[in-house]
Amino acid sequence: MRPREPLSLNALLLVPALALAALACVAVSARQGALATAATLTLLLLPILFRLWTRTWYRGLVLRGVGVFLIGMHVPLLLAGVLAYGRIGCAEGGCPRLYLMGVLVSPVAGALASVIYWLVGRPPV
Numbered sequence: 001m002r003p004r005e006p007l008s009l010n011a012l013l014l015v016p017a018l019a020l021a022a023l024a025c026v027a028v029s030a031r032q033g034a035l036a037t038a039a040t041l042t043l044l045l046l047p048i049l050f051r052l053w054t055r056t057w058y059r060g061l062v063l064r065g066v067g068v069f070l071i072g073m074h075v076p077l078l079l080a081g082v083l084a085y086g087r088i089g090c091a092e093g094g095c096p097r098l099y100l101m102g103v104l105v106s107p108v109a110g111a112l113a114s115v116i117y118w119l120v121g122r123p124p125v
Contacts, residue, residue, distance in 0.1 A: 013050055017043060051119055061121055065114045072113025076105040 020043040027036035080102025084095040
């Protein structure tokens, strides 16, 4: 007899993912929009959180992730500034709504950039 191979980490996600998918389908058929949305978002976030939880963390990864957060946070601010400057009449500060949108989106963009870096970041050679 061959020795049993250990269960892979990806196989551990199968049962909760199927349960969440079934819950989302039942919620849609019962016309419970909030429950269906929550189950679907949890189904989408489950692999990301599981990967972050089970990954091997090395020295400097968290610090680099904070740096990527700061860089990613400034991208929407710069983009909103460039778009506002390119519009006619916005050069003198006539477009506060566009600037405000960049300010509101910037923390989300920074967190997204940091999580993506933590998911795909490799140790330096």
